[in-house]
Amino acid sequence: MIEIKNLSKTFRTAGGTVEALKNISLTVNDGDIYGIIGMSGAGKSTLVRCINMLERPTEGAVLMDGQDLGALTQKELRGVRRDVTMIFQGFNLLMQKTCLRNICFPLELAGVKKAEAKKRAMELLEIVGLPDKAESYPAQLSGGQQQRIAIARALATQPKVLLCDEATSALDPKTTHDILELLKDINERLGITIIIITHQMSVVEEICNRVAILDGGVVAEEGEVSAVFADPQSDAAKRLVFPDGEEEVVPVHPGERVLRVVFNGAMAAGAPLITQMAIDEKIAANILYASTKCLGDKVYGNMLLGLPEEEETVQRAVKYLTEVGNVLVTEVTGNA
Amino acid sequence: MLDKMFTSEAISEALLILKEEMPFALWETTYVTVLATAFAIILGLPLGILLVAGEKDGVLPLPKGVMHVLNVVINLLRSIPFLILMILVFPLTRLIVGTSVGTTASIVPLVIAAFPFVARLVESSLRELNPNIIEMAQSMGASPMQIIVKVMLPESIPSLISNFTIAITTILGYTAMSGIIGGGGLGKIAINYGYYRYKYLVMLIAVIILIILVQLFQSIGTKLAVKLDRRVKH
Ligand SMILES: Nc1ncnc2c1ncn2[C@@H]1O[C@H](COP(=O)(O)OP(=O)(O)O)[C@@H](O)[C@H]1O
Ligand SMILES: [Mg+2]
Numbered sequence: 001m002i003e004i005k006n007l008s009k010t011f012r013t014a015g016g017t018v019e020a021l022k023n024i025s026l027t028v029n030d031g032d033i034y035g036i037i038g039m040s041g042a043g044k045s046t047l048v049r050c051i052n053m054l055e056r057p058t059e060g061a062v063l064m065d066g067q068d069l070g071a072l073t074q075k076e077l078r079g080v081r082r083d084v085t086m087i088f089q090g091f092n093l094l095m096q097k098t099c100l101r102n103i104c105f106p107l108e109l110a111g112v113k114k115a116e117a118k119k120r121a122m123e124l125l126e127i128v129g130l131p132d133k134a135e136s137y138p139a140q141l142s143g144g145q146q147q148r149i150a151i152a153r154a155l156a157t158q159p160k161v162l163l164c165d166e167a168t169s170a171l172d173p174k175t176t177h178d179i180l181e182l183l184k185d186i187n188e189r190l191g192i193t194i195i196i197i198t199h200q201m202s203v204v205e206e207i208c209n210r211v212a213i214l215d216g217g218v219v220a221e222e223g224e225v226s227a228v229f230a231d232p233q234s235d236a237a238k239r240l241v242f243p244d245g246e247e248e249v250v251p252v253h254p255g256e257r258v259l260r261v262v263f264n265g266a267m268a269a270g271a272p273l274i275t276q277m278a279i280d281e282k283i284a285a286n287i288l289y290a291s292t293k294c295l296g297d298k299v300y301g302n303m304l305l306g307l308p309e310e311e312e313t314v315q316r317a318v319k320y321l322t323e324v325g326n327v328l329v330t331e332v333t334g335n336a
Numbered sequence: 337m338l339d340k341m342f343t344s345e346a347i348s349e350a351l352l353i354l355k356e357e358m359p360f361a362l363w364e365t366t367y368v369t370v371l372a373t374a375f376a377i378i379l380g381l382p383l384g385i386l387l388v389a390g391e392k393d394g395v396l397p398l399p400k401g402v403m404h405v406l407n408v409v410i411n412l413l414r415s416i417p418f419l420i421l422m423i424l425v426f427p428l429t430r431l432i433v434g435t436s437v438g439t440t441a442s443i444v445p446l447v448i449a450a451f452p453f454v455a456r457l458v459e460s461s462l463r464e465l466n467p468n469i470i471e472m473a474q475s476m477g478a479s480p481m482q483i484i485v486k487v488m489l490p491e492s493i494p495s496l497i498s499n500f501t502i503a504i505t506t507i508l509g510y511t512a513m514s515g516i517i518g519g520g521g522l523g524k525i526a527i528n529y530g531y532y533r534y535k536y537l538v539m540l541i542a543v544i545i546l547i548i549l550v551q552l553f554q555s556i557g558t559k560l561a562v563k564l565d566r567r568v569k570h
Contacts, residue, residue: 052475054471054474054475077477078477078478078479079477080477081474081475081476081477082476082477085475085476086472086475086476088468088471088472090466090468092466092468092469092471092472094469094487094490094491095491095566095567096490096491096493096494096564096565096566096567097490097566105473105476105486106476106477108486109473109476109477109478109479109482109486137566137567138566139566139567139568153476157476163475
């Protein structure tokens with residue numbers, strides 16, 4: 001478990017001071033895929049760098065399983081960094097070394113024997129799906145493949161936590177999806193807690209279970225992804241969930257009840273699902289707003305449905321939609 | 337001068353001199369150049385590393401004063417003309433080699449002149465490195481020493497080789513000047529025959545051989561740098 005307690009970070013530069021983070025408190029539980037999302041300059045990278053003490057917080061603490069990382073010596077920190085590894089937007093592979101040697105690198109740092117390191121690296125190449133790239137150099141690989149090698153390298157020391165700073169921001173949507181699938185798989189199979197820094201809502205939608213929205217160095221909102229998406233409270237969250245401000249223009253008939261349907265990897269497309277509901281349940285739902293997209297055979301995004309007033313109909317609709325799986329349905333009250 | 341240069345008499349005389357003295361001179365020049373470069377790298381490489389690693393936000397920050405002294409000394413040594421430096425270091429040369437004249441003795445001023453230059457070249461090579469790579473190594477728990485040895489140097493190899501090539505060709509040029517303090521080699525032949533005895537053809541040939549040597553070192557260095565660079569898809 002990682003607890004960030006009242007963390008602040010102020011940079012002193014020639015041009016004055018920059019308060020990059022202000023009084024951040026967050027808890028990441030073991031096994032979470034925790035998203036930290038915010039616009040550029042919100043302080044995301046600074047926050048993630050404070051988690052492994054690449055950046056020393058000005059105030060506050062980072063506790064890992066109860067241990068205060070700020071109180072550790074440089075040497076002790078180096079040990080902790082084998083448990084909390086990191087992948088980056090630019091992959092940051094050693095360009096003069098083969099993929100195999102890149103993956104061996106953290107093991108080499110830790111003093112693991114060559115043969116043993118190599119064996120582990122080969123296993124990791126298998127896990128990330130590039131068993132035939134051991135002797136290739138990073139420059140010979142695509143961006144997605146390079147990130148897979150970086151992931152393998154980050155897993156070499158069998159970390160408890162993997163920090164991803166904009167790890168998919170340099171990749172195209174398809175590759176992004178593949179990498180996110182890999183991360184999800186790693187989270188499930190190896191039980192590694194993952195913290196994902198991103199400016200892309202779709203990334204959080206796709207794999208995170210919890211999310212913190214960072215805005216101007218403060219946490220604007222924090223919670224279950226589905227809850228935050230279903231009913232964003234803060235302005236920053238609303239801006240991210242409704243980038244075009246659609247929520248304001250949603251027409252609601254008098255008396256109409258509104259459901260927000262969040263698709264979090266559902267196996268059914270949005271509009272056909274509503275049509276199917278009309279056929280199966282004889283409920284005529286009005287699609288007020290929809291922003292969904294398909295990645296592979298799964299759907300992500302959300303939708304606002306207008307429903308007739310009767311409680312019974314609403315209940316049936318909620319039940320019907322929820323049964324699809326990976327769909328979260330909540331009633332929206334008091335807006336518009 | 338030109339008309340006297342290519343008379344058959346001059347040519348046969350030059351060929352004789354070349355046949356008798358050139359192989360040894362070539363050997364001397366190569367030996368002095370390679371040794372001086374090697375020592376200059378032995379001294380300059382760690383200094384160059386310190387110049388980068390020792391900075392305020394380098395991997396091994398050193399006290400400001402230390403960095404300042406280092407920079408001043410390097411700049412100072414680099415600003416002394418080689419001809420004067422050769423004379424200035426006589427006492428040091430005598431201390432190390434036992435004499436201040438001769439081929440081996442000429443290595444000392446060459447090294448003194450070249451190592452600050454090499455330090456700057458190493459510095460510029462290391463600065464080319466993507467700082468994110470260093471951050472990556474830190475995030476994986478690398479110690480400052482490990483970052484220098486396992487990341488900064490290996491990742492800079494192609495650039496270092498290119499810069500060491502510049503160093504060796506520059507030093508080769510300087511060896512010619514050491515003929516003045518009795519250092520042997522192509523420079524001595526050029527000066528002795530060309531300047532003191534007006535045998536310009538010998539001088540011309542010595543210079544041409546020097547040029548060929550520079551070209552040779554340069555093309556070997558460039559080829560090696562490209563060959564070893566894994567960023568290029570071979
Ligand atoms: N080393 C630094 N020195 C000075 N200011 C910095 C430094 N690192 C980040 N900042 C500032 O802190 C703020 C947050 O930056 P960052 O964490 O990189 O944001 P994000 O990753 O969300 O885009 C920015 O205003 C940035 O200019
Ligand atoms: Mg960032």
